[in-house]
Amino acid sequence: MTTALEVPLDPKVLEGLPQPPTITHQSPKDFIIDPRENILIYCEAKGKPHPSFSWTRNGTHFDVEKDSKVLMKPSSGTLVIDISGEKAEAYEGIYQCTARNEHGTAVSNNIIIRQSRSPLWSKERKEAIMVQVGVSLVLQCRPPAGLPPPIIFWMDNSKSSRRLPQNTRVSQALNGDLYFSNVLLDDTRNDYICYARFPHTQTIQQKQPITVKVLDNSPSGERRPSFMAPLGRSSTQMALRGGVLELECIAEGLPTPEVSWYKESGDLPSSRMSFHNFQKTLKIADVMEADAGDYRCTAKNSLGSAHHTIKVNVKAAPFWISAPRNLILAPKETGILTCRVSGDPKPQIVWSVNGVPVEDSPKDMSRKVEDDTVILSDVQTGSSAVYQCNASNEFGYLLANAFVNVLAEAPRVLTPPNNVYQVITNNPAFLDCASFGSPIPTITWFKDSQTSILNKDPYVIHNNGTLEINVAQSLNSGKYTCIASNNLGTKENHVYLEVKEPTRILAQPEYMVVQRNRKAVFECKVKHDPTLIPTMNWLKDNGELPDDERFLVDTDSLTINDVTEEDEGTYTCVMNTTLDQDSASAMLTVVEEPDPPTDLELTDQRERSVQLTWIPGDEHNSPTQKFLVQYEDLLHQAGVWHNLTEEEGTKTTAHLDLSPYAYYSFRVLALNHVGYSQPSQPSRQYRTNPAAPDVNPTDVQGVGTEHNNLVISWKELTGLQSNGPGLQYKVNWRQKDVEEDWSSETVANASKYVVSGTPTFVPYEVKVQAVNEYGNGPAPEAVVGYSGEDVPMSAPESVQVLVQNGTLAEVHWEPVLTSMVRGRLQGYKVSYWRERSLHQAEAQQEEQQVLAFSGNRTDGRLPGLKPYSLYTLNIRVVNGKGEGPPSPNHNFETPEGVPGPPSFLRIKNTNMDSLTLEWGPPQDNNGRLTGYTLKYQPVNNSNELGPVEEMTFPANETTITLADLKYSTRYKFYFNAKTIKGSGPTITEEAITIMDEAMKSNQVDLATQGWFIGLMCAIALLILVLLIICFIKRNKGGKYPVKEKEDAHQDPEIQPMKDDDGTFGEYSDTEDHKPLKGSRTPSNGTVKRDDSDDSLVDYGEGGDGQFNEDGSFIGQYSGKKEKDTHEGNESSEAPSPVNAMNSFV
Secondary structure (H helix, E strand, C coil), X not given: CCCCCCCCCCHHHHCCCCEEEEEEEECCXXXXXXXXXXXXXXXXXXXXXXXXXXXXXXXXXECHHHCCCEEECCCCCCEEECCCCCCHHHHCEEEEEEEEECCEEEECCCEEEEECECCCCCCCCCCCEEEEXXXXXXXXXXXXXXXXXXXXXXXXXXXXXXXXXXXXXXXXXXXXXXXECCCCHHHCEEEEEEEEEECCCXXXXXXXCEEEEEECCCCCCCEEEEEEECCCCEEEEEEECXXXXXXXXXXXXXXXXXXXXXXXXXXXXXXXXXXXXXXXXXXECCCCHHHCEEEEEEEEECCEEEEEEEEEEEEEEEEEEECCCCEEECCCCCEEEECEEEEECCCEEEEEECCEEHHHCCCCCCEEEECCEEEXXXXXXXXXXXXXXXXXXXXXEEXXXXXXXXXXXXXXXXXXXXXXXXXXXXXXXXXXXXXEEECCCEEEEEECCCCCCCCCCCEEECXXXXXXXXXXXXXXXXXXEEEEEECCEEEEEEEEEEEECCCEEEECCCCEEEECCCCEEXXXXXXXXXXXXXXXXXXXXXXXXXXXXXXXXXCCEEEECCCCHHHCEEEEEEEXXXXXXXXXXXXXXXXXXXXXXXXXXXXXXXXXXXEEEEECCCCCCCCCCEEEEEEEECCCEEEEEEEEEEEECCXXXXXXXXXXXXXXEEEEEEECCCCECCCCCCCCCEEECCCCCCXXXXXXXXXXXXXXXXXXXXXXXXXXXXXXCCCEEEEXXXXXXCCCCCEEEEEXXXXXXXXXXXXXXXXXXXXXXXXXXXXXXXXXXXXXXXXXXXXXXXXXXXXXXXXXXXXXXXXXXXXXXXXXXXXXXXXXEXXXXXXEECCCCCCCCCCCEEEEEECCCCEEEECXXXXXXXXXXXXXXXXXXXXXXXXXXXXXXXXXXXXXXXXXXXXXXXXXXXXXXXXXXXXXXXCCEEEXXXXXXXXXXXXXXXXXXXXXXXXXXXXXXXXXXXXXCEEEEEEEEEECCEXXXXXXXXXXCCCCHHHHHHHHHHHCCHHHHHHXXXXXHHHHHHHHHXXXXXXXXXXXXXXXXXXXXXXXXXXXXXXXXXXXXXXXXXXXXXXXXXXXXXXXXXXXXXXXXXXXXXXXXXXXXXXXXXXXXXXXXXXXXXXXXXXCCCCCCCCCHHHHHHHHC
């Protein structure tokens, strides 16, 4: 029926296609010209054949050729009017362009040409304006009417010719007048000048200066606001749809009132409105019908308020709802032109054909006009035309051309052939099939070699022929064919779709906190379609990276060396391909040690305390965790700073407890996650007065260094602890638990005092007190100490030994009296040694052993003794000075135990059925030997043990011969010695009886016989020939029963022959790992094991195993394999004849 299809601009398509004219470019409807320049009136059109042009001016034909000043551009309707030497007013008027060819006529808008004007201000005499302070004032501008209207502004020529300052009290209205809500004495001026600037001619006109004199002989008092513009309580204003609405309220009053706005019937359009001129002007852009209503402005000061309501009516020049569109119709088709407009008042619609009103054009029975619609029925060839729709009301008009082109054309596909479309997975894909034809072609799509039309999910065919795939997947890739067809023919086109994998950032950069001068590394690992070329870009704060060699960009990372504070920001890695991109961002925060605190002040100064305050320094992005306050004592330790206290990072004050007699200076350090700041500048010095000591020395001890002295020691007070000058220590002592007075001595600059002539190791009470010139310290507490020790005077008595067994004994003794210890008891030492074995008559004394038992013990255990031995021991008491005398030696014996292992076991004289054993007695009998025990048993090739035989021998025997053994058999022997306490540890040995000589001779003879070697060679040659025949038959494609059997069973362990290296992969002996003759051996000398344990040679045994005439193998698999005792041996040495026989039998 109808179509909005435009005739394509492709020259190949246009060739031979007729087209009515279409206006493509024209000047604006209202065209204000500069009289100093030529007039240029545009009119461009297209059509086939190319249209000719003509003009009308003020409704009559404008003969361009008769005016030498007017030139029409070639192949164009554009006019160039040369007004040099002429007055531009002569060419003012209403122009309209007409473009026509044999298929129709198109017309342009009415173009009104007007000359810009900047008239002079009329001369007028201005008297000085006298006003009292506080009254309102209006200075009128009233510029001359210009085209276009001028821009108004006021100047202050008294101060360097600048624009007059404006504020809520003094402001310029929309009409250019200058309003004073109330005047001040400072408003007195002789040169208030209004200027008008005309934009087209770039000229400025000025009004005569206005003089204002402000008097204060009768000043105006304060008053409520009232409106200077607009006047009254209400007013009305009209605005056009799409234009700009400006509402203005200017009020006077004292104090200066403030102006506010609101809409009574709804909210103000916040997105389109703005306030100007200090809230006195409300401006609404792009006016809509909803902006109609009552707007209320309120002026308010401290004495009251005033209101004004502006009723806004919104009108509309005609505007398009649906403009008529060109129709391309085939003969006998029906089409509709619609011209839908709106406006207020409602526009009147007038239709024309080829520039002539419809009612004045030739009657056409196929055409029917109904208000805004033209219906064309059963059109005929040659009835092409251009229709004009003119919609107008009092505020303007709209003119549109729409042609009706009657064509009969076979389909043409305009999309280039073999286009390749690329799209990312899960994105929509659009495959174009732009076509042209009349009647409009029907578009169908096919994919690859499929015959079905793509007209359901996931495919959508749009009206313009485009095929859309909502969510493209890799399976949608391929070749697509679109076919355009109508009743005059068909045309097809092929395009290709490639669906690519999306670009994804797998490892995103992470937020980093980096110390200044360290290194920051952002990772950005990306996955992308391998057929797309990726480009990695890094951005800083959405801009380019700084041009700095510290920034190193790698394939998947960004490294910033020697980070500075300027490097902080958001870093984004952007991976671009030709089809898509992915990005990820992370922030970099640079941290460093905080700046030191500043402005240290001392407040609340007292005798023993002071308050310190400070101002924190810059934290450098790492919050302060704490503040450390340090002090320097200039009196006692100048230049040395000590930690005094810590405060939380949120505090800026510290209460400091002080000591007397010190010259303090304080400083503060700040700590954050990075570390400590530099110290602050020291505070001013603060001195405290002297006082008696607050504390006494610590770590007071009384310890004797000799048997007749007592050394009293202590830890001295620091200079800060002395609290005043003349520090000394008063040392007091007395013997404990003895009725006697305290002895005392006062010393200075010392940390110990020695008391001589004391008894040996007796308790003393001692105490040390600090004193200075201002008094004594607190009463000290007494500490118990001891005078010096001496070595013990006596040994332990009543020593007894209880033997537990052959290796352990217990020793008991009576403790030494405390008075005989003569010191602090540390314990007892037991010294013991082995004199000899009870087997031996002569002494063989061994190294002495010592065991120490701490504390006041009276017994102990002696482990690790040897059985059947004689031992000697003695005991000493030990104190802090040394050891006392030993107790008398005490002897004891240990009982018998089990013996040690025999010293050796040897095997000699090995025969076929006998062998001889020799052994030696144990090194340690540990008692009287009672004999030996022998056990032995055979061991077969699989390490399985046979039955055990046991024999015993007296202690004096050292050899035995075993008979009736099996030949060529391995035996294992177990041998130990015995005492009355039992058997000792067992030693073992192994031996093999020798092989029968006759059997050995026969085996060697068989392997060296010539007939045997010849037989083996013949068999090997025969098998090689058969293998070659099988190989040839298989390459010819012949199928033999074994092959059929393999195919039927699909044995996963049977592998096909490998053509690449010539080996028979399906049959290999994995037991002996020996390659078949003629097969390749890898360079490392080994043959690869297959999963199958079968071999061709294994199937050469039995009557059923034979080859048929065609070379195929007949019969079932048969034969057994023997396990090679040398399994795993991959030696390349040639096998012996015996082994060769075993491998084929």
